[in-house]
Amino acid sequence: MRQFARYPFRNPLEYNLHPMTSTTQLPAIKPSDHPPGPRQYFPGQIALSFGRDVLGFLMRMFREHGDVVYFRGVRQQFFILNHPDAVRDVLVTRDDCFIKGPALQRAKRTLGDGLLTSEGDLHRRQRRLAQPSFHPQRVARYGSVMAGIARDATDQWREGQQVNIHEEMMAITLRIVAKTLFDADVEADVETIGGSVDTSVKMFTRAMSPWGPLLNWLPLPSNRRFLRAQTHLFTTIDRFVVEHRAAGVDKGDLLSTLLKAHDAEQLADPMGDAADRDMRLRQELYTIFTAGHETTANALAFTLYLLAKNPQVEQQLLEELRQVLGSNLPTVEDVERLPYARMVLAESMRLYPPAWAIGRQAIRDVEIAGRVLPRDAVILTSQWVIHRDPRWYPDPEKFDPQRWTPEARSQRPRWSYFPFGGGSRQCIGESFAWMEAILVLAAILPKWKIELTDAKPLILRPTITLRPKEGIPMRLRKR
Ligand code: HEM
DSSP states (O other): OOOOOOOOOOOOGGGGOHHHHOOOOOOOGGGSSOOOOOOOSSSSHHHHHHHHHHHHHHHHHHHHHHHHEEEEEEESSSEEEEEEEHHHHHIIIIIGGGEEHHHHHHHHHHHTSSSTOHHHHHHHHHHHHGGGGSSHHHHHHHHHHHHHHHHHHHHOTTTTTTEEHHHHHHHHHHHHHHHHHOOOOOOHHHHHHHHHHHHHHTTTTHHHHTTTTHHHHSSSSHHHHHHHHHHHHHHHHHHHHHHHHHTOOOOOOHHHHHHHHHHHHHHHTSSHHHHHHHHHHHHHHHHHHHHHHOOOOOHHHHHHHHHOOOOOHHHHHHHHHHHTTTTTOOOOHHTTTOHHHHHHHHHHHSSSSSSSOOEESSSSEEEEEEEEEEEEEEEOOOOOOOTTTTSSSSSTTTTOGGEEEEHHTTSOGGGGOOTTGGGGGGTTTTHHHHHHHHHHHHHHTTTTTEEEEOOOOOEEEEESEEEETTTTEEEEEEE
């Protein structure tokens, strides 16, 4: 069997934007037809407010202009859609009219052509291949690994220790994704891999900026750091592949499935570009490796932060855990017996959605929310905003898991909550993430009380995911 080609670094700037973005032809729409939106007194003013505080900007647009907001950017028209019905139409009923938005198109610099960023036939093929590894029955098999890794990690914790809980959660979810989907141990490299993921994810702020492509060309230290981080992550992925091939066993995990498909392609077309094929596989694995732990780690860190600030909720959760688990480590069968844990997580992802906005670009004129959105327009729907809409969530800043009883849920429109997106691009790892987050919480909380060390407000950094800007310092207390 052919060895996996060594990682030939390709300049990430070679990834072109989707062709649609380079042929911007705005249809003639009379200004009076536009929905309301912010005024711009000098060119680039909106881009500046967007870049300075994107969550504040989106909230302000909603409060000042309502369910459909319009503005014109440097090259494109923008629509922010703040109503659940519009979310449903963009993600589900009319999803054939959209491709991913410019930010994810530019994120190909970080993620290559993996499942998150690819389009059309390539996306459908990748999704079909990866789907079986994320089937709920398959995910159930990962349960004992998930709880075991959480327990082993927290066995290293010491009474009174002060930690950055975000980093701790990243280390746990990183080990989980490596073991379950790639059958790899990353014990020795958790810190360095975590550091490289951190550098890559921070670069995503560039993808949201209209000046990003220009900055990427300059010889900036940030560009060098990014290239180093990406080389490190690709080398790690290559190690997984080499170890997997050396073991010579098909364990039915995601890596086995994707490698089998890769080899079949190679056999079917031996004259094809092998290096290109290897690069595509690498990008695919890299996307799942990164997407598969960052988001869940953020959700867990925000949940522990919210529990520390809401002792009554924490107490109720502890009672459920004690009743169901006694002093045992949680198992897959326990997950369905922990409804309050699920409600706590749902409420945490309402307030701090790890994916805080979804962007799309129209590939043809399409009518949504009673408006014609022209071809090429950029559409934004934001979980940060819609999850805080007082029409669906009275007293929206309050952390209240009771919003997630079946009765309370039935009172709200389905698409007033979409932490995992929806439609053909819905998160492939949703069942994985729920099971992992519940098992990790259930493995930690009966043993450890995790307290805030100070009353400083949480500062957020919205990049490709929503994460705490400077981590979350917390103190560990044995129960
Ligand atoms: C709390 C945890 C998670 C959240 C909030 C989350 C959120 C999301 C969202 C909103 C999307 C859709 C993006 C869009 O429509 O543009 C998405 C896609 C995706 N997620 Fe997740 N995710 C989580 C966990 C995971 C896990 C555990 C994995 C893998 C192990 C994963 C892998 C992916 C992949 C590969 C895609 C692209 C799917 C496609 O386009 O076909 N995610 N995620």
